[in-house]
Amino acid sequence: MTSSHRDLSDPSTDPFDVAADAAAVIAERTGVDHHDVALVLGSGWSQTADLIGETLATVDNADVPGFHKAAVAGHSGSMRSVAIGDTGRRALVFGTRTHFYEGRGVRAVVHGVRTAKAAGCSTVVLTNGCGGLNPAWAPGTPVLIRDHINLTAHSPIEGANFVDLTDLYTPRLRDLAREVDPDLDEGVYVQFRGPHYETPAEVQMAKVIGGDLVGMSTSLEAIAARQAGLDVLGISLVTNLAAGISDQPLSHAEVLEAGQAAAERCGRLLAAVVGRL
Ligand code: 8IG
Numbered sequence: 159m160t161s162s163h164r165d166l167s168d169p170s171t172d173p174f175d176v177a178a179d180a181a182a183v184i185a186e187r188t189g190v191d192h193h194d195v196a197l198v199l200g201s202g203w204s205q206t207a208d209l210i211g212e213t214l215a216t217v218d219n220a221d222v223p224g225f226h227k228a229a230v231a232g233h234s235g236s237m238r239s240v241a242i243g244d245t246g247r248r249a250l251v252f253g254t255r256t257h258f259y260e261g262r263g264v265r266a267v268v269h270g271v272r273t274a275k276a277a278g279c280s281t282v283v284l285t286n287g288c289g290g291l292n293p294a295w296a297p298g299t300p301v302l303i304r305d306h307i308n309l310t311a312h313s314p315i316e317g318a319n320f321v322d323l324t325d326l327y328t329p330r331l332r333d334l335a336r337e338v339d340p341d342l343d344e345g346v347y348v349q350f351r352g353p354h355y356e357t358p359a360e361v362q363m364a365k366v367i368g369g370d371l372v373g374m375s376t377s378l379e380a381i382a383a384r385q386a387g388l389d390v391l392g393i394s395l396v397t398n399l400a401a402g403i404s405d406q407p408l409s410h411a412e413v414l415e416a417g418q419a420a421a422e423r424c425g426r427l428l429a430a431v432v433g434r435l
Contacts, residue, residue, distance in 0.1 A: 166224050166265040173265045174272060179223040181276035184250065188215040188239035193250040194281070195242070195435055196274030197428065200255065200375060201230065201287030202395040202417025207251045209429035211241035219254070224269045226262070228254035231410065243433050250277055257374055258310055259353040268314040268382035275386040281331070281435055282383045283391045283428065287413050288347065288373035289355065289400030291365050295343070297399070297412065298420035300427060302335055303327050303392030304344040306377040307369055310351050314382040321385045331391040331431070338430040339423075345370030347394060349377035358402025372400050391431065395420055 164171045164179070185191040197207060219225035219235045228235040240249040256266045274282050284303075295301060304327060315321055336342050348364045350356060352374035356364070364372050371394045383390045397416035398408050406412075 164223070166269060167263050173269065174276070176224040177269060177272035177276040180225065180269070180273040183222050184217060184237070184273070184277055187217045187221070190239065190248055192248070192278035193239065193274070194247040194279060195283065195432055196250045196252065196270070196277070196279045196281070197283040197432070198252045198255050198270055198285060198379065200285045200395070201413050202397050202420065203285040203287070203424060204253065204417070205421040206425035206428050207238070207240060207249070209425040210249055210432050211243050213238045213240050215239040224266070224273070226256060226266070230254065230257070245433065249432055250274060250279060255375060255379070257352065258312065258378060259351055259374060264312050264314045264378055267378050271379045271382045271388065272386060275388055279388065281389040281391065283393070283432065284376050284379055285393050285395065286373050286375045287397040287417065288371045288394045289361070289398050289408070290396035291361065291370050291372070291400050291403060292345070293399065293403060295396040297397055297416040299396045300342060300420065300424050301371060301394045301396055302332050302342050302344045303347045303371070303376065303394055304332065306347045306349060306380060307367060308349050308377040308381070310349055310378060312378065314378050315385055319385065321381065323381065323384060326380055326384050326390060327392050328389040331389055334434060335391065335393070335427065335431050338434070339427050345394070347371045347373060347376060347392065350374060355408045356401050361400040361402050364400070371396065393427070395424060
């Protein structure tokens, strides 16, 4: 293990070196040098990973190079190594993510995904809480991400690397999720910078350009995952109707409530999909 805690925001630091350092600490603290699948738990998803299997180790984010404490209420500032049923495989479950709006830079946003790759994962499951544009999606409805529109005007990719994003959200994994839960709808996720929610006019713009879901995460992570060669499954939990779709104001309390209400359906979905990967 290396004791270096190189600063991701220093341009002379190679972010993949920090990811390798992080993976080494994770291996040491969890006792296994290989994880198979990584999950990032977004708003509303914190209670959903327990059905995957037994938690065998918990590591404080603050102890892992490049990671930070949770910035959002309802997120946990730790990562867990979870047995995937009795398959012998392991899931690396990130209890929180770094959001672009935190201002730590894109490298920090995608560090979890790069660490997952360095830890041996071949698949990443990105979850989030978001606003829905389809009035039929009541708060608490999970929706598969079919594609995204990245409105952050940033990319996690540095240099002239032209990464193909066709089928970014792996079709085979979407099919698998729908086998598990045939009622799952699919949608296009639009990542705004945040941390303010959208105006109703911005939500209408998202609709006109082909969006179904509005949120503040996931797209940049998915791009980094594709660059790393990971398969990506994205699942949004609609925790609120997007601004102006309903006449209700938006609140983070509503987000946490919808998560509670949906925890069982979402947990069963995650556990079944991860068990069958
Ligand atoms: I939870 O309505 C959650 N996150 N941008 N808009 C955006 N992000 C969100 C929303 C929302 N709900």
